[in-house]
Amino acid sequence: MLFDKNISDGELELNNSDYNVYTSAENIEIIVCLGNITEDCLKSVFAGAIEKESMIIKYINSKNGEYSIFSGPTEDLLEEKNTRFYLKRLNLEYVSTNRDLFSFMKRERTKLLEISKSLLKEESANEDKLSMEIIQSDLENLNNSVDNLNYIKTSLKSVNDELSNLSIHNEDQNVKFVTGNSDAGKLLDNLDLCYSANGSRLTIGGDGRNNQIFLATWIAKQKIQKTQERVTLFVIEEPEAHLHPHQQRKLSKYLIESFEEQLFITTHSPQIATEFRPSNIVRLL
Numbered sequence: 001m002l003f004d005k006n007i008s009d010g011e012l013e014l015n016n017s018d019y020n021v022y023t024s025a026e027n028i029e030i031i032v033c034l035g036n037i038t039e040d041c042l043k044s045v046f047a048g049a050i051e052k053e054s055m056i057i058k059y060i061n062s063k064n065g066e067y068s069i070f071s072g073p074t075e076d077l078l079e080e081k082n083t084r085f086y087l088k089r090l091n092l093e094y095v096s097t098n099r100d101l102f103s104f105m106k107r108e109r110t111k112l113l114e115i116s117k118s119l120l121k122e123e124s125a126n127e128d129k130l131s132m133e134i135i136q137s138d139l140e141n142l143n144n145s146v147d148n149l150n151y152i153k154t155s156l157k158s159v160n161d162e163l164s165n166l167s168i169h170n171e172d173q174n175v176k177f178v179t180g181n182s183d184a185g186k187l188l189d190n191l192d193l194c195y196s197a198n199g200s201r202l203t204i205g206g207d208g209r210n211n212q213i214f215l216a217t218w219i220a221k222q223k224i225q226k227t228q229e230r231v232t233l234f235v236i237e238e239p240e241a242h243l244h245p246h247q248q249r250k251l252s253k254y255l256i257e258s259f260e261e262q263l264f265i266t267t268h269s270p271q272i273a274t275e276f277r278p279s280n281i282v283r284l285l
Helices: 040-049 101-118 122-147 150-166 184-189 207-224 245-258
Strands: 027-034 055-062 068-072 079-081 090-095 194-197 200-203 231-237 263-266
Touching (some): 122 150, 207 231, 245 263
Antiparallel strands (some): 068 079, 194 200
16 A cells, blocks of 8 residues: 555545454554665655664554555654655555466566667667568568468458448458568567477466466566666565465575565465575464
């Protein structure tokens, strides 16, 4: 709630069902203690709220009330703020338990490709430009070859004849079959994921494998976007989903080695927990 940019201000207002029914709670209070604050971007945005490299952000709400956010060096010296003013410099990247690899790639692949393009050196960018021109030429040749197939020409002739008679606007237009996309740029923006094994390309399938590819792609995106201008916290719910125990242990080690930043994981798996120091594990009952 305090650090996820995808949560709107409206969602910070809670419903009665958000309050603990077993204790008949009327209030909710969230206190976040931040330590080891050495980054210039955080020192700038929080200014006087930091003391001895630490500070507090506090959220409070009550039934039928309005939420408030405070920040300051200690709980005794908190000042109320109008918004989560720090989100540009301090935020959170969250992976929920519902990991749909293909929806994620559909949403993120263009951004991922554009970031990769922007990081290319001039020589590599020029090489890619020449390769794109070759791909476009090959694509046009491929589509022309498709047009020349007899069964393609026969199947579309009657359609185009009727289309030209149906409307004056279609007199100089013909319907054609094309191989996915006739523009190389659009073709490359809509690539499908597959993986290669023994020289063959295989369709991605299996929830465990998809989970691994999702996390690998998500982590790669975070590394590409890494900047000194902000600090990001990472939160992953149940990374062990659909994975065998030996794969869970490998994933746990990979996550530890992949992040220098603060990483939070929730898990039901002892295989995930085994790679972490006991002092870093909180057991929730």
